[in-house]
Amino acid sequence: xxxxxxxxxxxxxxxxxxxxxxxxxxxxxxxxxxxxxxxxxxxxxxxxxxxxxxxxxxxxxxxxxxxxxxxxxxxxxxxxxxxxxxxxxxxxxxxxxxxxxxxxxxxxxxxxxxxxxxxxxxxxxxxxxxxxxxxxxxxxxxxxxxxxxxxxxxxxxxxxxxxxxxxxxxxxxxxxxxxxxxxxxxxxxxxxxxxxxxxxxxxxxxxxxxxxxxxxxxxxxxxxxxxxxxxxxxxxxxxxxxxxxxxxxxxxxxxxxxxxxxxxxxxxxxxxxxxxxxxxxxxxxxxxxxxxxxxxxxxxxxxxxxxxxxxxxxxxxxxxxxxxxxxxxxxxxxxxxxxxxxxxxxxxxxxxxxxxxxxxxxxxxxxxxxxxxxxxxxxxxxxxxxxxxxxxxxxxxxxxxxxxxxxxxxxxxxxxxxxxxxxxxxxxxxxxxxxxxxxxxxxxxxxxxxxxxxxxxxxxxxxxxxxxxxxxxxxxxxxxxxxxxxxxx
Numbered sequence: 001x002x003x004x005x006x007x008x009x010x011x012x013x014x015x016x017x018x019x020x021x022x023x024x025x026x027x028x029x030x031x032x033x034x035x036x037x038x039x040x041x042x043x044x045x046x047x048x049x050x051x052x053x054x055x056x057x058x059x060x061x062x063x064x065x066x067x068x069x070x071x072x073x074x075x076x077x078x079x080x081x082x083x084x085x086x087x088x089x090x091x092x093x094x095x096x097x098x099x100x101x102x103x104x105x106x107x108x109x110x111x112x113x114x115x116x117x118x119x120x121x122x123x124x125x126x127x128x129x130x131x132x133x134x135x136x137x138x139x140x141x142x143x144x145x146x147x148x149x150x151x152x153x154x155x156x157x158x159x160x161x162x163x164x165x166x167x168x169x170x171x172x173x174x175x176x177x178x179x180x181x182x183x184x185x186x187x188x189x190x191x192x193x194x195x196x197x198x199x200x201x202x203x204x205x206x207x208x209x210x211x212x213x214x215x216x217x218x219x220x221x222x223x224x225x226x227x228x229x230x231x232x233x234x235x236x237x238x239x240x241x242x243x244x245x246x247x248x249x250x251x252x253x254x255x256x257x258x259x260x261x262x263x264x265x266x267x268x269x270x271x272x273x274x275x276x277x278x279x280x281x282x283x284x285x286x287x288x289x290x291x292x293x294x295x296x297x298x299x300x301x302x303x304x305x306x307x308x309x310x311x312x313x314x315x316x317x318x319x320x321x322x323x324x325x326x327x328x329x330x331x332x333x334x335x336x337x338x339x340x341x342x343x344x345x346x347x348x349x350x351x352x353x354x355x356x357x358x359x360x361x362x363x364x365x366x367x368x369x370x371x372x373x374x375x376x377x378x379x380x381x382x383x384x385x386x387x388x389x390x391x392x393x394x395x396x397x398x399x400x401x402x403x404x405x406x407x408x409x410x411x412x413x414x415x416x417x418x419x420x421x422x423x424x425x426x427x428x429x430x431x432x433x434x435x436x437x438x439x440x441x442x443x444x445x446x447x448x449x450x451x452x453x454x455x456x457x458x459x460x461x462x463x464x465x466x467x468x469x470x471x472x473x474x475x476x477x478x479x480x481x482x483x484x485x486x487x488x489x
Contacts, residue, residue: 160400
């Protein structure tokens, strides 16, 4: 029975995608795009329908966002740190500035609107992830053609890693999804500005880049490099003025938060700044890999043939340097891949903000190959390439979305935590719980994952808290027999 929802969803979106293809063949591009957007939304809602927090990193982002509902200018993990803590320990500290604030503020707004639950938490990501598909179509249409935009939007709509980020299922989750959206929004505005060249357009670009920085810091500056590539006459006075406007607005948007946290939380900010720099020189949290790591991610995540259009794009870009569109696409892909390849710490989503460029590249190459297929020998090989360029990403998506791997959407452990609400005194500290972050998200209790020492027990009781302990074999006999302690199974 657990297979049925997945089978139902894949049949439904499969039918709608076929319908979109048929409409595009009749040049009904608006309707075809609407159907692709609908499928995009269905897939994102389907994978986001877990009624529990995912381990890395969603549960931490969820708890901080919950605590920001009432105090948006003080991001906190442990809102009430009853026990002493180390501010350098990002998964057990008090003030939490391990990630920039914009995704956390937006998740807090979602929970203010829909309640402190999984739906409220993931709602903003679902909306932005779906809108990003629309941006990909807009980029394809403006840079190349409507059919390129539609195919790129289709590839974006089904992409497994992006949908997993939207649902919070994999590391960096909503933060990288927000970053992808605002980078792509800024890139789209750059493309629009290429023709209009207005001061207002420059303001919007600066705003979008500033918001991207508030999602994931300085990799957002990639957009500035892309603006320079598209605007090859950037040394002219008007272009210099527009660049100055972009940079000024970007700084006005992004800098105040940096100044604020440095003044309000100097120790935590200094440590996090150092910690971020360590990603370049050290392998953190066991997330290392060879220098080819991100190229392997491209092959795995965008289809095993992705290197073929990448080589084609590189050759075309350097043969025709005046073709800014191809150079623009190449730079959008190459800058993050090359830069992050030299970082010692590596994670698969670090380069995901280049995903729209890869979707566009695949679509452009697909139609290039299709248009020249009669000249190629053997023709069957070119035909196989055309099928695989689309088929491999579809296969990857089906695998990542777990349609045929049933999962427990509401596991017993989360039901047990939710049952705790209202059963203990308002001021209670729960010890020895294996999921303390989730306890603090679903309830208003304070929770720790270890058994309390005598000193910690004294601190808790002295501060006027009730003390509860989850029974387990690691508890000392004296604590098991203590009648002043609330024992939980």
